[in-house]
Amino acid sequence: MSELRSGGLCCKERERLEFEWLEVRTRGQYLARLRGLDRAEQAEWDRREQAAQAKLVDHDLEHGCSG
Numbered sequence: 001m002s003e004l005r006s007g008g009l010c011c012k013e014r015e016r017l018e019f020e021w022l023e024v025r026t027r028g029q030y031l032a033r034l035r036g037l038d039r040a041e042q043a044e045w046d047r048r049e050q051a052a053q054a055k056l057v058d059h060d061l062e063h064g065c066s067g
């Protein structure tokens, strides 16, 4: 019965999700700069980025640990 609200202390799971999101963004931007992305690839990276961000937002809503 542990209380999950930790008063703004960092949450490991949130940290992980945030890292995943940043990683997807960084990698997509890197590839775009390195060799360019065609429309399908750009759409795929956008989709991945949005999916990763959605997970983070969902976590915030469920867990209330953003900040």
Ligand SMILES: [Zn+2]
Pocket (backbone or CB within 6 Å): 011, 012, 013, 014, 059, 063, 064, 065
């Ligand atoms: Zn959390």
